[in-house]
Amino acid sequence: MKKIIIGAIAFILVLVGIVVINNPAKVYQKVENVANSDVLKQVDNKEVFYYYNVECAHCHEFIPTLSNYSRKFDKKDGVDLKLVNVESPENKGKVFTSEDDPEFQKGQKDLSSIKEVKIIGTPTAITVENGIVTNYAIGADQITQLFDDELK
Numbered sequence: 001m002k003k004i005i006i007g008a009i010a011f012i013l014v015l016v017g018i019v020v021i022n023n024p025a026k027v028y029q030k031v032e033n034v035a036n037s038d039v040l041k042q043v044d045n046k047e048v049f050y051y052y053n054v055e056c057a058h059c060h061e062f063i064p065t066l067s068n069y070s071r072k073f074d075k076k077d078g079v080d081l082k083l084v085n086v087e088s089p090e091n092k093g094k095v096f097t098s099e100d101d102p103e104f105q106k107g108q109k110d111l112s113s114i115k116e117v118k119i120i121g122t123p124t125a126i127t128v129e130n131g132i133v134t135n136y137a138i139g140a141d142q143i144t145q146l147f148d149d150e151l152k
Contacts, residue, residue, distance in 0.1 A: 030067075033088065034082050039128060047079065048128075051084045051122055065140065072147075073151070095118065097118035104118055111134060124143075125146050
């Protein structure tokens with residue numbers, strides 16, 4: 001009986017530790033958040049923008065990975081990681097489009113033609129260099145690849 005109680009306590013502590021470590025608020029507050037309207041105005045250096053929604057299950061699943069990569073970006077000179085909360089007051093209703101949108105399709109074929117960043121879902125990440133979109137990724141696997149490419 002004593003082993004069961006100790007095992008249960010250990011399990012609870014591990015579970016609480018995971019929740020605390022992967023707390024979305026901590027990760028999202030630690031990295032600079034910007035308005036979508038400012039994304040293409042970033043011309044200082046190469047910047048990676050991660051689009052998320054605090055209600056998005058896929059974004060929550062990606063938090064441990066995002067946390068790990070945010071530390072790597074902190075150590076990397078010449079490229080910054082910034083976040084775009086699609087539900088913040090300055091972004092709400094201004095970020096999403098559909099795959100059928102001709103401007104979205106044009107942008108997918110020619111990233112440099114993008115004049116205003118629009119996404120079809122979260123999580124999404126883009127790379128901007130001198131005000132021009134140079135890379136675009138949707139979903140955890142593509143975003144992980146984009147992050148790895150930008151950290152080389």
